Amino acid sequence: MSQIDDNPLLVAGRELKSRLIIGTGKYADYEQNARALEASGAEMITVALRRVNLSDPSQPRLVDSIDPDKYIFLPNTAGCFTGEDAVRTLRLAREAGGWSLVKLEVLSDPKHLYPDMEETMRAAKMLIDEGFDVMVYCSDDPVFAKKLEELGCCAIMPLGAPIGSGLGLQNKVNIRLIVEQSSVPVIVDAGVGTASDAAIAMELGCDGVLMNTAIAEAKDPIRMARAMKHAVIAGREAYLAGRMPKKRYADPSSPLSGLI
């Protein structure tokens, strides 16, 4: 399916034809992950940075299944709870990959994994000062979203619902406010549970959707990846098409004249 009359998603100078970004966690193995990625049509994937296993260096590696030359790797700071942790992690990620586009997430309480916005702001500033292009996971607060944009973040990524919860977009009003006020891409990150959630995000005017668990923990991740691909396209097309006005009463679709 082609997207007619639409501009590509532009993030820090990179053009993405697909508006779906997927995570690479929680899959049964990297092979399944690679097949889901193929089915999703995504061109950008989030990745984490962890210690190599010294006792078994021959363990399967992500890069053996998913080629960093073919997909854009977006290193994250998952598991970081302070700005310093995040900066340290992303400096290593930049050295490992050789690129400066990163996903910043500074989390707080493990129970809800909400972003610590004070630390996120501090870390974003440190990273931008060091030349990183920062796509930032944030709360759905339009005030913080604006501040992050003003700091120079290249994409604003508000959560739709807590990470891994699959609850769908909980605050459409705020997501819409963030979309309206932003001049950088807005990508809903976290909370999508099924295809309609992704379509809703796109219908609100979001520039993209980032998801992991919704695909990885579906009964058939490959099929769900394909569903998400179509949902994101459908939602985007619906947004561009402009929906019909809502009406309080019925309005027949067949002509009333000429009835026998």
Add this chain to the structure above:
Amino acid sequence: MQITVNGETVDIADGATLTSLIEQLGLNPKKVAVERNLEIAPKSLYAEIALAEGDRIEIVQFVGGG
């Protein structure tokens, strides 16, 4: 001499460099990143960075994540 790599004690030869450490551990230098005593070690300098007793090394790679 002894250094710490990813939290584990590792014995290395005197005069070892990051290149020889990575080789000793059986890793592919192209697929990892290294931090020495909290400082990034650029890939281009692995062969020149001589390790010292008590160095704290972190060797990381990309893994699946959201």
